[in-house]
Amino acid sequence: MIIELRDAAMTYQSPDGEVEALRGVSFGMEEGEFCSIVGPSGCGKSTLLGAIAGLEQLDRGSVLVDGQLVAGPSARIGLMPQRDQLFEWRSIWGNVTLGLTVQGRNTPERRERVRELLARYDLADFAHRRPSQLSGGMRQRCALIRTLATEPRILLLDEPFSALDYQTRLNVSSDIYRIIREQGKTALLVTHDISEAISMSDRVIVLSRRPAAVKAVFDMGPLRALPPLERRDSPAFAGCFNRIWKELDLYE
Ligand code: ADP
Numbered sequence: 001m002i003i004e005l006r007d008a009a010m011t012y013q014s015p016d017g018e019v020e021a022l023r024g025v026s027f028g029m030e031e032g033e034f035c036s037i038v039g040p041s042g043c044g045k046s047t048l049l050g051a052i053a054g055l056e057q058l059d060r061g062s063v064l065v066d067g068q069l070v071a072g073p074s075a076r077i078g079l080m081p082q083r084d085q086l087f088e089w090r091s092i093w094g095n096v097t098l099g100l101t102v103q104g105r106n107t108p109e110r111r112e113r114v115r116e117l118l119a120r121y122d123l124a125d126f127a128h129r130r131p132s133q134l135s136g137g138m139r140q141r142c143a144l145i146r147t148l149a150t151e152p153r154i155l156l157l158d159e160p161f162s163a164l165d166y167q168t169r170l171n172v173s174s175d176i177y178r179i180i181r182e183q184g185k186t187a188l189l190v191t192h193d194i195s196e197a198i199s200m201s202d203r204v205i206v207l208s209r210r211p212a213a214v215k216a217v218f219d220m221g222p223l224r225a226l227p228p229l230e231r232r233d234s235p236a237f238a239g240c241f242n243r244i245w246k247e248l249d250l251y252e
Helices: 045-053 092-096 098-102 108-120 136-149 166-182 194-200 221-225 228-233 236-247
Strands: 003-014 017-029 034-038 060-065 077-080 154-158 186-190 203-207 214-219
Touching (some): 003 045, 017 045, 017 060, 017 214, 034 045, 034 166, 034 194, 045 060, 045 077, 045 154, 045 186, 092 098, 092 136, 098 108, 108 136, 136 166, 166 228, 186 194, 194 203, 194 236, 214 236, 221 236, 228 236
Parallel strands (some): 034 186, 034 203, 154 186
Antiparallel strands (some): 003 060, 203 214
């Protein structure tokens, strides 16, 4: 297994008191798998991603990546945040190579690889433009390429499409899915959108209300073989949606 959580628990200490975010979260992911995490708002989804990324420290339990205990941030893991966080004062090229520069790994080979990614995903002609000159979908592709530039093996995506309108979301999630598959990455997506989770994942992990624990895990079965938009058209989609919906404690 490339990611393994064992009984992960974490409580935030804040001036207003303690907030128990994770309680006994356990699950594992195989290399190349695409999993989604869904759960009620505020249940601890981002905290969980933070723990895997080595940004949050657990109080109990463990996170293993490649069989090694996660003790802090690592180049093996790339994070794609809610907003694309492209800097307007830098060109697209300046943005997608930023991670390499920050990590001191901006070598000619890596720059060449970034050039290839931009060309492959239809962004080569926009390398000298500014982020505001690109569509929402193009910006998301840039954000993903910026993350891929540092060559992580695992991608953690925290509601990366939440700022996009519904129609754009469908296309962008489909593009991002294709890129992640073609690049052979292991991906873990946090989303509040059950349809999005079904359309992109091999498995969907449902978390309980806070403190988060794994409530159920759904394998997408035959849907796994289909790309996102075709999954949405499949007769199996609605049944899958209902099973996940019933597990989610959205209202109480
Ligand atoms: P989700 O991503 O599922 O919406 P989060 O992981 O962001 O949930 O947060 C889980 C809980 O922990 C929430 O109640 C949130 O308010 C709280 N929380 C998140 N970050 C902090 C922090 N730095 N200090 C205190 N409480 C926090």
